[in-house]
Amino acid sequence: xxxxxxxxxxxxxxxxxxxxxxxxxxxxxxxxxxxxxxxxxxxxxxxxxxxxxxxxxxxxxxxxxxxxxxxxxxxxxxxxxxxxxxxxxxxxxxxxxxxxxxxxxxxxxxxxxxxxxxxxxxxxxxxxxxxxxxxxxxxxxxxxxxxxxxxxxxxxxxxxxxxxxxxxxxxxxxxxxxxxxxxxxxxxxxxxxxxxxxxxxxxxxxxxxxxxxxxxxxxxxxxxxxxxxxxxxxxxxxxxxxxxxxxxxxxxxxxxxxxxxxxxxxxxxxxxxxxxxxxxxxxxxxxxxxxxxxxxxxxx
Numbered sequence: 534x535x536x537x538x539x540x541x542x543x544x545x546x547x548x549x550x551x552x553x554x555x556x557x558x559x560x561x562x563x564x565x566x567x568x569x570x571x572x573x574x575x576x577x578x579x580x581x582x583x584x585x586x587x588x589x590x591x592x593x594x595x596x597x598x599x600x601x602x603x604x605x606x607x608x609x610x611x612x613x614x615x616x617x618x619x620x621x622x623x624x625x626x627x628x629x630x631x632x633x634x635x636x637x638x639x640x641x642x643x644x645x646x647x648x649x650x651x652x653x654x655x656x657x658x659x660x661x662x663x664x665x666x667x668x669x670x671x672x673x674x675x676x677x678x679x680x681x682x683x684x685x686x687x688x689x690x691x692x693x694x695x696x697x698x699x700x701x702x703x704x705x706x707x708x709x710x711x712x713x714x715x716x717x718x719x720x721x722x723x724x725x726x727x728x729x730x731x732x733x734x735x736x737x738x739x740x741x742x743x744x745x746x747x748x749x750x751x752x753x754x755x756x757x758x759x760x761x762x763x764x765x766x767x768x769x770x771x772x773x774x775x776x777x778x779x780x781x782x783x784x785x786x787x788x789x790x791x792x793x794x795x796x797x798x799x800x801x802x803x804x805x806x807x808x809x810x811x812x813x814x815x816x817x818x819x820x821x822x823x824x825x826x827x828x829x830x831x832x833x
Contacts, residue, residue, distance in 0.1 A: 566758035567832045568810055569599060570820050572794075574828070576801040579794055580606060581819065581830070583761075583810030584693035585753050587679070589686050592754045593696060598833055606805035609701040610708045610797075615689075616698050618713055626713060630721040631672040638666045639673065643729050650736050651677070658684075670728035671720040674735040681739050685746050697807055710790050710808070719781060727778050734772060753810070762814045784817045791822035798828060 568583040580602040594600055603609075639662075640648050651673060652662045658680045665673050679689075689695065701707055723731070752760040766779075790808060797804045812819050820830040 566762050566814055567820065568753075568756050568758045568761075568813065569832060570813070570830045571602070571833045572798060572823055572828050572830045574798045577798045578606075578803045579797055579806055580804065581794075581806045581808070581813065582693070583758070583813045584807050585750070585810060586692045586694060587682055587687040587689055588691040588693060588696075588750065588753075589688070590691050592691075592750070596756075602833075603697060603700070603805045606803045607705060608708055608797075608802060608804045609697055609705045610710060610794075610804050610806040611694050611698060612709070612711050612808055613713050613716060614698060614707050614709050615694060615713075616702065617707075623713070626717055627672065630714075630717040631669055632667050633669060639668060639670065640666065642725050643670055643732065647729065647733055647736070651732070654681075654736070654739060669721065670725070670732040671723060674728075674732040675720075677739060678735050682746065685743050687746070687750060694807055697805070705805075708804075710793055710806075711786070719786075723778065723781065727775075730772065730775055731778060734775065758810075758814070761810055765811045765814065783811055787812050787817055787819050787822060791819050791826070794819065794823060795826055798823075 570581040572579045572581065580599075582599060639651070643651075648662075651665075654677050655662045655665070658677075665676070668676075682688075698707065720728070749761070749764055752764070790812065794804075794806060808819065815821070823830055
């Protein structure tokens with residue numbers, strides 16, 4: 534499979550929401566953790582791959598069974614087709630959903646200590662916080678997290694979504710599970726208290742050393758689903774007040790995604806579905822939701 538990289542803006546959506554062996558069939562109330570699944574009906578097949586939205590080029594190519602599954606699929610299904618959104622459109626969307634539409638500023642809505650920490654982080658990246666005074670906390674959180682991870686060499690240009698989108702262009706039909714507007718509104722509609730918690734949690738994550746960040750990407754490269762799941766959900770275990778945020782960003786979206794995948798399975802064709810890895814974990818993960826609908830997801 535050839536790869537053709539296309540540069541995308543630094544503001545990618547849902548930065549840290551991450552969402553092998555022999556064939557096994559699992560029929561318990563919880564399918565366990567996995568990053569690659571297959572679901573078959575008489576006339577349809579869905580491959581389900583958990584992705585990370587930032588990466589480096591050394592995680593490619595994928596294991597042969599994944600590359601082959603993609604090659605045989607007629608459809609590529611992604612959360613959002615980021616190659617179809619131009620930079621001007623993203624800027625307009627951020628202006629619409631990421632800026633305060635009243636007289637408030639960032640300093641007005643977050644604690645002084647949090648503001649000081651944000652200011653220090655921006656300074657370390659050579660930026661002035663005044664550029665972000667009118668931006669909502671969720672925009673600041675995502676911006677800082679991407680700047681930090683990019684510093685370690687992990688960038689959207691090598692994200693898993695883009696890896697497959699680049700090869701699917703003009704060869705497969707591309708289907709979106711969501712739209713960019715829907716994803717942005719998820720954050721924009723969060724209560725300011727939750728946005729502040731999100732920002733403070735990301736500030737905590739920024740203290741992680743390079744070695745721990747590298748460990749996350751190494752875990753993905755070896756498809757260690759259990760390690761990634763623990764990493765993803767560490768925040769809500771550390772801060773239970775983040776539970777409503779996880780429900781909105783994961784559980785609610787998982788149900789909608791599972792409904793769309795259900796429609797694929799009721800039709801015909803072969804679909805290669807790429808979603809953030811966090812969408813595949815736990816009782817409310819997509820594989821378990823499909824199992825409850827009567828399907829039998831397996832890890833090929």
